Amino acid sequence: MNLAKPCIDVGLYCREREAVMDFWQTSVGLGFEGLLKLGGGAQQWRHEMNGSILKLNHRLDPLPEAPPAGYDGLIVTDETVDEPVTMIDPEGNRVTLVQPGFEGIDQIAIEMAVSNVDEHRAFMRRVLGCQQVSERHMKWGETSFFLSTATVPARAQGAALAAPGFRYVTVQVWDVDVEHEAALRGGAAEGMAPTTLGETARISFIKDPDDNWIEISQRASLTGSLPA
Secondary structure (H helix, E strand, C coil): CCECCCCCEEEEECCCHHHHHHHHHHHCCCEEEEEEEEECCEEEEEEEECCEEEEEEEECCCCCCCCCCCEEEEEEECCCCCCCEEEECCCCCEEEEECCCHHHCCCEEEEEECCCHHHHHHHHHHHHCCEECCCCEEEECCEEEEEECCCHHHCCCCCCCCCCEEEEEEEEECCHHHHHHHHHHHCCEEEEEEEEECCCEEEEEEECCCCCEEEEEEEHHHHCCCCC
């Protein structure tokens, strides 16, 4: 993919917005970037994360109970820690702070529980254009992904998009229509066809081999005017 930003964003749905947001701001130290109103009583509280954005999504309608997605945890580089520090937010989401360079992590890393490491690694290379660092370490731009099958038995494929926890990642590209079509040709499943959100962004969703959601975004603030 032709990336408009080298850092991958992470989407998190929460129920108790104030408690979760306080954790990520106070305990993790993320800076609040801004509020994006999504319509229908849904809001996205955006936080800067070493070039990536943590999207804290909250909506008025109750979130359904659903199996967790494959996005198992976050690792965030932080020069103030001397050794890895693992914390759990108020809704059970795991984050670990590490020194830059720890296990080859330059920015952030996303820990993924997958059903088949070989299949997922091939998908990330072929469809997403990721680089392989080691058997389980992939890089998409500057963002690392660590693949593991350790927690898969407790999970179910076909996880819902709008449910508690880490639910999707977002890649920023120059042309969402081109990249979406190329991903489908490469073997990705379609989650949602490209659609334009006002003057903010044009987005689509694809799914990986375990049905995890991946948002492809053409954000006007990065790429300029959007297609009509």
